[in-house]
Amino acid sequence: MVSTTSTRHAPAEANPGPLRPPWSARAFIAAGLLGAAVAVTWLTFWWIGLSPASLAAGLGDTARLLARMWPPDLPGAGDVARMIAETLLIAVAGTGLAVLASVPLAFTAARTHRGPRWLRSAARVVVVLTRAVPTLAFAILFVRIFGLGPLAGALAVAVHSVGMIAKMLADAVEEADPVPAEAARACGAREAQVAVSTVLPRVFPALTAIVLYRLDINLRTSAVLGVVGAGGIGVALQTALGSLNYHRAAGIICVIVVLVLLLELLSVAIRRRTRAGRSAGDTTGTAALPAGRAPHDVGWDRGRALRVGGAVATGVVFLVSLWSLNPDPGRLSGAWTNLSAVLTGMWPPAFSGELLMAVLESLLMALGAAAAGAACGLVLALLTAVNTTPWRPLSAVVRVLLVVVRGIPDLVYALLFVAALGLGPFAGFLALWISCTALAAKFFADSLEQLDPLPHEALTAAGARRWQAFAAGIWPQFVPSFTGNGLFVADLAMRESVVLGIAGAGGVGYLMQESIATLRYDTTAAIVIAIAVVVYAIETLARIARRHLL
Amino acid sequence: MFRKSALSVVAVGAAIALLSACGAGPGSTRSASADGGRPDELVFAAIPSEQSDDLEASFAPIISALRKDLGVPVRFQAVTSNAAVVEAQVAKRVDIAVYGAFSYYLARSRADVEPVAVPLAAPAGEPGAYAYGVTRGDDKSITSLKDVAGKDVCFTDPGSTTGYLQPLASLREAGVDVDKDVKTVFTHGHDTAVASLLAGDCDIAFVGDVFIDQLLPARGQLKPGQVTKVWTSPLIPGPPIVVGTWLPQDVRDKISKTVTGLTATGAASAGLCKGSEIKGPKTWGQYADATACTLGTSTAWTFVKATDATYQPIARICEITKAEVCTSGG
Numbered sequence: 001m002v003s004t005t006s007t008r009h010a011p012a013e014a015n016p017g018p019l020r021p022p023w024s025a026r027a028f029i030a031a032g033l034l035g036a037a038v039a040v041t042w043l044t045f046w047w048i049g050l051s052p053a054s055l056a057a058g059l060g061d062t063a064r065l066l067a068r069m070w071p072p073d074l075p076g077a078g079d080v081a082r083m084i085a086e087t088l089l090i091a092v093a094g095t096g097l098a099v100l101a102s103v104p105l106a107f108t109a110a111r112t113h114r115g116p117r118w119l120r121s122a123a124r125v126v127v128v129l130t131r132a133v134p135t136l137a138f139a140i141l142f143v144r145i146f147g148l149g150p151l152a153g154a155l156a157v158a159v160h161s162v163g164m165i166a167k168m169l170a171d172a173v174e175e176a177d178p179v180p181a182e183a184a185r186a187c188g189a190r191e192a193q194v195a196v197s198t199v200l201p202r203v204f205p206a207l208t209a210i211v212l213y214r215l216d217i218n219l220r221t222s223a224v225l226g227v228v229g230a231g232g233i234g235v236a237l238q239t240a241l242g243s244l245n246y247h248r249a250a251g252i253i254c255v256i257v258v259l260v261l262l263l264e265l266l267s268v269a270i271r272r273r274t275r276a277g278r279s280a281g282d283t284t285g286t287a288a289l290p291a292g293r294a295p296h297d298v299g300w301d302r303g304r305a306l307r308v309g310g311a312v313a314t315g316v317v318f319l320v321s322l323w324s325l326n327p328d329p330g331r332l333s334g335a336w337t338n339l340s341a342v343l344t345g346m347w348p349p350a351f352s353g354e355l356l357m358a359v360l361e362s363l364l365m366a367l368g369a370a371a372a373g374a375a376c377g378l379v380l381a382l383l384t385a386v387n388t389t390p391w392r393p394l395s396a397v398v399r400v401l402l403v404v405v406r407g408i409p410d411l412v413y414a415l416l417f418v419a420a421l422g423l424g425p426f427a428g429f430l431a432l433w434i435s436c437t438a439l440a441a442k443f444f445a446d447s448l449e450q451l452d453p454l455p456h457e458a459l460t461a462a463g464a465r466r467w468q469a470f471a472a473g474i475w476p477q478f479v480p481s482f483t484g485n486g487l488f489v490a491d492l493a494m495r496e497s498v499v500l501g502i503a504g505a506g507g508v509g510y511l512m513q514e515s516i517a518t519l520r521y522d523t524t525a526a527i528v529i530a531i532a533v534v535v536y537a538i539e540t541l542a543r544i545a546r547r548h549l550l
Numbered sequence: 551m552f553r554k555s556a557l558s559v560v561a562v563g564a565a566i567a568l569l570s571a572c573g574a575g576p577g578s579t580r581s582a583s584a585d586g587g588r589p590d591e592l593v594f595a596a597i598p599s600e601q602s603d604d605l606e607a608s609f610a611p612i613i614s615a616l617r618k619d620l621g622v623p624v625r626f627q628a629v630t631s632n633a634a635v636v637e638a639q640v641a642k643r644v645d646i647a648v649y650g651a652f653s654y655y656l657a658r659s660r661a662d663v664e665p666v667a668v669p670l671a672a673p674a675g676e677p678g679a680y681a682y683g684v685t686r687g688d689d690k691s692i693t694s695l696k697d698v699a700g701k702d703v704c705f706t707d708p709g710s711t712t713g714y715l716q717p718l719a720s721l722r723e724a725g726v727d728v729d730k731d732v733k734t735v736f737t738h739g740h741d742t743a744v745a746s747l748l749a750g751d752c753d754i755a756f757v758g759d760v761f762i763d764q765l766l767p768a769r770g771q772l773k774p775g776q777v778t779k780v781w782t783s784p785l786i787p788g789p790p791i792v793v794g795t796w797l798p799q800d801v802r803d804k805i806s807k808t809v810t811g812l813t814a815t816g817a818a819s820a821g822l823c824k825g826s827e828i829k830g831p832k833t834w835g836q837y838a839d840a841t842a843c844t845l846g847t848s849t850a851w852t853f854v855k856a857t858d859a860t861y862q863p864i865a866r867i868c869e870i871t872k873a874e875v876c877t878s879g880g
């Protein structure tokens with residue numbers, strides 16, 4: 001009897017059923033975030049009174065509006081070339097200045113920073129503040145200081161970009177393999193030396209990707225630059241839409257889409273090259289140098305020549321763009337009095353119940369749009385990324401489609417949905433959701449492509465089916481950057497909620513525009529503070545999530 | 551531990567689902583109006599301008615008067631883009647709207663709308679506004695529009711009648727070709743136009759009269775003598791209250807009657823703006839410093855009847871200037 005039970009037990013022990021990882025803090029946090037996202041999305045849907053039926057009923061109106069945009073009409077070739085040049089120069093100058101400021105900030109703000117704690121917190125506050133204050137608010141400040149023109153525009157773009165570049169770069173610095181840094185430190189290198197010699201080369205591919213994202217965003221937000229008379233495509237687009245000249249608007253949007261598409265092609269090419277330089281798939285660092293060369297021999301090969309050439313070309317373009325900003329030194333002397341006049345107008349910040357309600361409204365819609373956008377973006381990203389796409393040509397098609405969707409300004413989506421649904425939160429939410437989807441898809445696709453391909457390859461080689469290889473080889477690696485990017489989209493959505501004002505959905509974006517239009521800078525200041533608090537809260541949440549997921 | 555939290559997540563989700571089953575959210579949208587049908591709710595849309603501190607509050611007296619007289623709820627929608635309002639009107643989803651005179655000129659060929667009323671700034675005033683050409687107080691080189699040739703000019707916005715189109719037409723009539731003879735700066739606001747003028751970004755700025763006469767001095771952004779007025783435009787029609795012609799004729803008539811029957815002080819004594827009363831400006835003559843309500847803007851005294859013909863001057867401006875914004879087709 002005893003022996004039979006033991007023999008019966010033996011096979012059971014050999015096969016304890018399907019293997020399951022134990023529940024951990026990691027799974028708990030991931031599930032909690034997922035549950036929260038679903039709950040918030042649901043609440044948002046209720047809040048805005050989501051009704052697909054009314055959307056379907058209004059599609060006829062949207063179609064008629066689209067028909068009125070056809071055919072696109074372009075201004076003369078000379079005008080187009082001048083607009084493109086102005087826009088590119090502002091975007092490049094702004095992004096370049098932002099990179100210069102972001103690199104030291106990111107290293108200071110990263111969790112791996114060894115300096116005093118207060119310095120790290122201070123850096124983090126700077127990062128959040130520059131990110132929370134909308135470009136428009138900076139544009140107003142800089143117009144007062146430097147006058148109307150490209151300089152104010154480029155600086156507004158630069159300051160606002162610092163927040164995003166520094167934050168994403170800090171994430172990359174935290175993710176970088178700590179071993180080389182420790183080795184350098186053990187040899188007595190100072191912190192700056194460690195950063196430059198071991199961490200910077202390691203995060204360089206990520207930095208390149210981040211800068212290219214930001215350039216993409218800055219190119220598209222050039223519609224905002226129109227406000228400060230900086231010239232470029234933004235002014236033309238705003239004029240066309242403001243005078244209901246949809247043929248012209250459609251033509252200008254085509255130009256923007258082509259520019260974004262070219263930038264995307266450039267970015268794919270550059271990222272492929274920086275990845276190749278890192279010798280794909282290796283994260284331990286042993287193969288960081290090209291094979292077949294002694295490690296100490298840093299000779300010139302094609303890759304290095306291209307990299308150095310690229311860097312020099314980038315530097316030259318940046319310097320040319322800086323030169324084109326044409327700073328007027330005479331203006332700077334009177335700058336301080338202008339600035340202090342604006343700043344005193346901002347003090348004390350005028351908080352009100354209405355404002356807090358608007359913040360809540362915007363937050364709800366931004367979170368809902370980000371959650372729904374992240375879900376749709378994930379599907380699109382899986383179709384796009386070269387290592388997960390079921391079919392290569394499909395990947396290219398989806399990628400181009402995403403660029404087109406991203407290139408069309410929020411204002412146009414808002415118009416289309418307003419035609420279908422009337423003014424209100426539903427139309428605003430849909431416009432925000434589309435831009436979140438396109439952004440999330442791009443972020444996710446790019447970070448999927450940057451994953452270590454070895455586990456996936458190993459599983460495929462061992463005979464795992466497609467979805468098995470994905471579930472075990474890609475998804476676990478992807479969870480941290482999925483969460484991080486997802487929360488980042490939420491915080492981007494919060495700041496892009498200006499579009500809600502366009503659609504009559506209220507929210508903090510509307511209040512911001514109203515307070516600026518009516519010169520109530522004390523209200524503007526209160527809104528900026530409220531947004532900063534929310535962004536800081538999202539950022540803290542993201543940091544906690546990363547600490548437990550990484 | 552995890553099972554428990556999963557349960558609580560499910561519970562919260564269920565609570566929210568129940569909540570949403572209880573009724574529509576605060577922001578549900580409504581369907582398009584049927585032609586000639588009796589509306590069960592009217593949507594009133596407006597765009598923030600420099601002349602209203604809090605848009606919703608400044609339209610509140612008008613909204614409550616309409617609600618009382620028409621007997622249907624009136625929903626207010628604040629929007630930051632005139633294109634969105636016009637498109638919502640094309641789709642018959644905004645019944646009443648207030649936007650600039652030039653926006654009306656653009657909207658009339660696209661949406662089935664008509665103006666019913668236009669604000670009057672003072673009891674003895676005319677229904678419209680003037681554009682001023684102002685120069686820096688110490689700059690004597692411009693005394694008339696002819697002198698503008700070869701100078702830098704600050705306009706507000708290509709879609710503004712006072713800040714761009716009317717000055718453009720008058721400059722053209724004075725023999726100045728804006729495309730060839732001057733450098734144009736768009737400042738995107740009347741206050742920024744004046745600020746840019748003072749900062750030396752341009753030599754003359756074209757702005758609405760109310761900014762030079764009232765708003766900027768009251769806000770301390772313009773001191774006496776800082777600018778000199780060198781040109782005053784002909785009367786420019788004010789921003790109309792535009793209604794959709796899909797509303798039954800009697801409803802449109804009632805809207806017109808209600809708003810033209812309002813006066814700023816009358817609304818205040820009827821208690822339409824309890825708690826947010828303002829003092830009448832000096833231009834109101836005997837009613838200066840009287841307790842009043844805002845009627846859309848802080849400077850409106852009442853509304854007078856308007857028709858499509860009221861906006862003929864805009865069509866004439868477009869004929870003279872052939873400005874690109876006028877010829878944008880449908």
